[in-house]
Amino acid sequence: MAAMFGGIVGQEPENTRYDAQISVFGSKLQNKLEQAKIFMVGSGALGCEFLKNLALMGISCSQNGKLTVTDDDVIEKSNLSRQFLFRDWNIGQPKSTVAATAAMAINPKLHVEALQNRASPETENVFNDAFWENLDAVVNALDNVTARMYIDSRCVYFQKPLLESGTLGAKCNAQMVIPHLTENYGASRDPPEKQAPMCTVHSFPHNIDHCLTWARSEFEGLLEKTPTEVNGFLSNPSVYVAAARTAGDAQARDQLERVIECLHGDKCETFQDCITWARLKFEDYFSNRVKQLTYTFPEDSMTSSGAPFWSAPKRFPRPLEFSSTDPSQLNFILAASILRAETFGIPIPDWAKTRNKVAAEAVDKVIVPEFQPKQGVKIVTDEKATSISSASVDDAGVIEELITKLEQISKTLPPGFHMNPIQFEKDDDTNFHMDVIAGFANMRARNYSIPEVDKLKAKFIAGRIIPAIATATAMATGLVCLELYKVLAGGHKVEDYRNTFANLAIPLFSIAEPVPPKTIKHKDLSWTVWDRWTVTGNITLRELLEWLKEKGLNAYSISCGTSLLYNSMFPRHKERLDRKVADVAREVAKMEVPSYRRHLDVVVACEDDDDNDVDIPLVSVYFR
Structure with a gap:
């Protein structure tokens, strides 16, 4: 037995001394853990898992230690499936406060402070120099690159360790950013995601993603950006007009045109006006524009190289003919009417929220003018030779005319008039936002013979939802917490740390030493x-x-x-x-x-x- 442990009879076995050393090391490390001052940014899926782990590790459990967690977000229903410290009754409450309370239930000794501030240049009076200088480490639990870059810049400035991690479906990563030993987070960037060209999205979609990207853009333009522009003008007309004159470009002209159209040509005073607006938008988007496109580029059009213009991946579109007996088309008109009414503060009748005979009759009352395609219309394509050049426009002159018209229109508005911009919210199934976006996308898909999707699938794509997998989240936080032991113990070299990338779907596990900073x-x-x-x-x-x-x-x-x-x-x-x-x-x-x-x-x-x-x-x- 003595030989097994490399010892000599009559002497203390080597393993006993080793165990004693481990015990002393463990005691010192535990003391450092308890007195650690940690700043955790974010308390979503990653943040909840981090807080649970940190509570179990005994982090910041003494009066000298402190765990500060900040998040300006509140809990939504869709969070409950992946952010495990939250419950139904927490919906609407601050994430950081609820997560911190749940973590203290796991370890009552945890010394944690929950804040509801976004870590940004605007809150540097809260997270000031003294705050940063007093930290031992920073843990990121963020979901966007902009915030990560900001926290990284502060960690570099104050020379604080940053433990970075993230998940994307079945993928997860952990990156150690250690002062003077490793490169910082911002030293390397992922290549930008490939996006479809705007001409494809606007005129030549060939899959449902293109249709949903376009639908989301139109939703925001009609129901958020234009009402916001209107309020910008109404709140301070002189400043708004002066800014338009100073800009004097096509963008300023377009903004003025949208404001005038919203307050004059498309102004709604009754709910029937909103139905008329929605019905005419349907005709414009899914019939008239398609007729104009196929008039400019007929089915037998050829490119400058002599190839068929409408060759794959382009799909030749067909205009839709509206029918109030089509459930999808009627639902889209009603949902769009309801949101339009909200922007103008118009009461919404109960019958509008259900598809019935009264709703169909209200839609059929709308008189739709006949459309005639025009010659010389410019449509941007990926073939520059086929684009029809338009004559140059004197933007400054047009802007002056538009300003005069806008000032006249503003005199006809009731005192105190303003609009209510609508910000897209995917998680409320009763707000009709996804009904409008799914309707926009599916009607466009019909134009181009693209398979349609249900509202849930549309929510995932338009809301840019990436399914969170609990095992990937647990793995990312577990890897970071293992590295946190090294950070708090101190005295480690760069080769002692590990960056990890894993894909649980393949599976792939890539573990490597961090890259040293450029000297x-x-x-x-x-x-x-x-x-x-x-x-x-x-x-x-x-x-x-x-x-x-x-x-x-x-x-x-x-x-x-x-x-x-x-x-x-x-x-x-x-x-x-x-x-x-x-x-x-x-x-x-x-x-x-x-x-x-x-x-x-x-x-x-x-x-x-x-x-x-x-x-x-x-x-x-x-x-x-």
């Missing part, structure tokens, strides 16, 4: 993205240039925010050289340093003695 060298100096040079004292611009000169760097430009404080090419800037950096920043960049910050950051462009540009770290001037 820039200049003479006997070297730095990475993690470095930030600091200068203490309320120095002048000249003193800053001299400080850099001592490092063998010739600074020729200094900027703060988006403003240029100094550039050697501008003679007048030399007058600023003997002024304090902070004073020049206040005057030129309008930079008022908040009370919780003791410094300001400047970006300096430098050259070496051979006139080669040298990218140096951010320079922080501590003047307080």
